[in-house]
Amino acid sequence: MLKTAIAALGLGMAMGMSLASPVLAADAPSEIKLGTLYASSGRYASISMPVHAGLKLWVEQKNAEGGVYVKAFDKKIPIKLIAYDDQSNTATASTLYNQLITQDKVDLFVADSGSVLTAPAVTIARDHKMFLFDQTGTGGSFFSKDNPYIALMSDPVSTIWPKPIADFLTKDGPALGIKRVAILYSTNEFTGTQANSLRKFIKDANAPIEIVYDQGVPTETTNYTVILNNIRAAKPDAVIHLGYAPNDIAFLRNVQDVGIKFNMLFCIYPGLETELLEKNVGAKGLQHVFTYVPPSEMAYPVNFGMNIADYRKAWDKKYSDGKIEFGFNAVAGYTTALVIEKTLSVATSLDQMELRKAVFSLSGKLKTLDGTFALDETGGQIGELTPLGQLELNDHGHIKFVAVYPHEVATGKPVYPRP
Amino acid sequence: MLAYPLIAGVLFGLYFSLLGIGLNLVFGVMRIVNLAHGDFLMLGAFVAFGVFYLLGLDPLLAVPLAFVLFVIVGIVLYGLLVPRLQQSRDPEMLSIILFFGLSQVIEALVTIAFGTSERSIPSRELGSLMTAAAKALGAKPEGGPVDILGQSFPAAWVISAVVSVIAIGLVYVYLYRTRLGTLTRAVMSRRDEAFATGINVDRVCAAAFGIGLGLAAIAGVFAPFMFGSVTPAFGADATVTAFVIVVLGSLGNPLGTALGGVVYGICYMLVQTFLSSWADLLPYVLLILVLLLRPSGLLGRKVRVA
Known part of the structure; x- marks a missing residue:
């Protein structure tokens, strides 16, 4: 009787354990399919390629170690990176995102870099109930409580x-003599949202700051000379330019060329x-420019x-x-990879939810x-903040960061x- | 408020003329649409990068080098591609496909060789050998801005505008003051009749194709200064802009392109001033307007029956 009870208890425990452990290792797939896009050409190549290179570096590193630990199968499994080139084209990106989900049936769905190329993935992920690892698409409209x-x-x-930036302008600005602010932004999800937020923060602060110029320009803008002349006419104390890397290069070169x-x-x-900008604008052209201080x-x-x-x-x-330049985006790709690695090590299945x-x-x-x-309830990133800094030249004439706020x-x- | 965009429009417009004139010359003579035009422009920029970063010379010296180099490239390419194309039933349509493919190949090869990042040259380096000349134009030392009617403009704009005027002038001299130019105009006017009168049409076309590519390469030398930076993907946008300018001036009339470029430049700067968010739409709006109101372009009629 006792033997029977012990046997039954043993059987029950074994059954319980097998139910508790997610899936037997024997059922594990031979590889975890990670699907993503990159832009090897076009306007977003310079921000997409470093992100992709960071992700790829991690995949190769992990596969060399036998794969990543996947808790769902309690073993290390190699990662198969399925990556297509969207050539900075949102229509191409839409097709390829669909292909990743419907044809390749990826386990992990990762967006291309930047808000413009992430935007199509947001809708597609939601439609297919796939969880989107959004690398650097920061557009405010991507995140909502119902998604x-x-x-x-x-x-x-x-x-x-x-x-x-807004806090610096509204809290430290008036004491420094900053009263008139000009905002110029590229009309896309990334910088458009930043412009909206900046405007709102400034207005909500009720500081003696007046926005004297507030204009959007197409993201493809490569020449700012006439616009700079218009901004100068508004006599701002501070000019906030929100654009992608090619916009900043053209803008800062024009500032130098016109002598403003x-x-x-x-x-x-x-x-x-910073490396890309220093190469194209020159250290002197970046001196005294305010910017975000990157994690590096x-x-x-x-x-x-x-x-x-x-x-x-x-x-x-x-x-x-x-x-491929090393910069913020190179760090971003690797950061995404680390989040994925950690996620796989705690998720009890590969179910998207x-x-x-x-x-x-x-x-x-x-x-x-x-x-x-750190995430808010909608999935927006609220950690990884970048303080406001200013670029100065060191003794060797190279760029160095000085964090100025907070x-x-x-x-x-x-x-x-x-000066 | 108006003076600045108008002057800027003329300066930038002259550069736009240079951007389009090679495309138009090729179309005018051969009736083929070179969709790789912008890619040759991009390659011209890479010649400038080579001259400056490898040889340490004034990028302006890349102008003659890029021209000669791409005239040769153009003549070789013509021999390889165009005669077969001309034998087809619809060379105009097939040229679009062929040169689109060529454009993709060029972009891919340059990307593999140099990467995707933006590249440029410090503005003060352009015309560093001509500092004295720039000073005579009113420039401040070390490549500073140039004052025109009390307004400051980048020295690179003025230099590129001057080079554009010279290049357009030389195209005019070539077309109207040389024997080869006369033959070229004959081919532009009536290809079959030119052939029937014993003109070596292939030789004329090869020269025009080479010159067209050479002019694109010259425009490319200035691209890093006019557009901030250049990437291997720069060609597609440049081709669209060049195409609009050519249609605006008149397809097939290289000199109409000069006018088309200036009109486009002024319109672009005015839109940037008063409706900056809409500046992107300008090429397409102009294209639609021209096709609706004057399909032959601003100087259309004279060319077709030249």
């Missing part, structure tokens, strides 16, 4: 990203893709993955030809080279007005 199929991996959502000196000038990409300058402590110094070494080793649950469980706990990964992370005082 559980998205989370932003590597950049702050655009609705909060410009907060440090604004007292304060902010651009996004001198901070995010903050050297955040990590609790998962490589730190910034080790990642830089790995990057230089793999991409030694220098065709389980993946979502796993991603959200990392919020506030995962610390990577990009800072603290005060608790400041490493120096802002140079205002620009």
Whole structure:
């Protein structure tokens, strides 16, 4: 009787364990399919390729170690990267995103870089009930309470990203003499949202700041000379230019060419893709420009993955030809990869809602080279914030970052007005 | 408020003329649409990068180098592609497909060789050998802006406008003051009759094709200064802009392109000033307007029966 009871108990425990453990290792797939897009040409190539290269670096590194640990199967499984080239074309991207889901039947669905090329993926992911690992698409409209199929991996959502600029302008600005602000932005989801948020933050602050110029230009704009003349006519104390890397290059070169000196000038990409901007605009053209301070300058402590110094070494080793610049986007691709790796290590199945649950469980706990990964309820990234900084020249004439706001992370005082 | 965009429009428009004139010359003589025009322009920019970054010379010296280089490339390419194309039933239509393919190949090869990132040259380096000449134009030292009627403009704009005027002038001299130019106009006017009178049409066309590509390459030398930076994907946008300018001036009339470029430049700068968000639409709006109101272009009639 006792033997029977023990046997029954043993059988019951074994059955219970088998039910509790998600799937037997024997049922594990031979590979985890990660599907994504990249732009090898076109307007977004310079921001897409570094992100993709960061992701690829991780895939190769992990596969060399036998794969990533997948809790759902309690074993390491190699990653199969399925990546197509959308050539910076949103129509092509839509077709390829669909192909990844319906033909390739990927397990993990990862967007291309930037809001413009992420936008088609947001709708497609939602329609197919696939969870979207949104790498750097920060557009505010992507995130809503009724869409559980998205989370932003590597950049702050655009609705909060410009907060440090607005706070600096409204809190420190008046004392410095900043009263008139000009906002010029490229009309796309990424910078359009940032412009809207900046405008709202400034107005809500009720500070003595007047927006004297507020215009959007097409993202494809490559010449700003006439626009600069119009901005100059508005006599602003601070000019905030929100555009992609090619916009910033053209804008800053035109500022130099026309010989205009604004007292304060902010651009996004001198901070995010400093190497690229320095190569095209020159160190002198970037001197005194305000920008976001990227994680590479903050050297955040990590609790998962490589730190910034080790990642830089790995990057230089793999991409030694220098065709892809190391910058914020290179960090973003690797950050996405780390979130995916950690997600697979905690998710009990590859069900898309389980993946979502796993991603959200990392919020506030995962610390990577990009800072603290933190999500709001809609999947928008609210960690990984970039302070406001200013670019100055070091003794060797090279660019260095000076964080100026918020005060608790400041490493120096802002140079205002620009000499 | 109006003076600045108008002057900027003329300066930039002259550059736009240079952008389109090669495309028009090729179409005018051969009736083929070179959709790889912008890619040759991009290659011209890479010649400038080579001259500056590898040889350490003034990028302006890339102008003659790029021209000669791409005249040769054009003549070789003509021999390889165009005679077969002309034998087809519909060379105009097939040329679109052929040169679209060529455009893709060029972009892919340059991407493989140089990567996808933006590239440029410091503006002050353009015309560094001509600092004295620039000073005479009113420029400040070290490539500073140039004052025109009390307004400041980038020195690169003025230099590129001057080179554009010279290039357009030389095209005029070639067409109207040389024997080869006379033969070229004969082919432009009536290809069959030119052939029947014993003109070596292939030789004339090869020269025109080479010159067309050479002019595109010259425009490319200035592209990093006019558009901020250049990537291997730059060609597609440049081709669209060049095409609009050519249609605006008149398809088949290289000199109409000069007028088309200036009109386009002025319109672009005025739209940027007063309706900046809509500036992107300008090429297509102009294209529709021209096709609706004056399909032959601003200088259309004279050419077709030249």
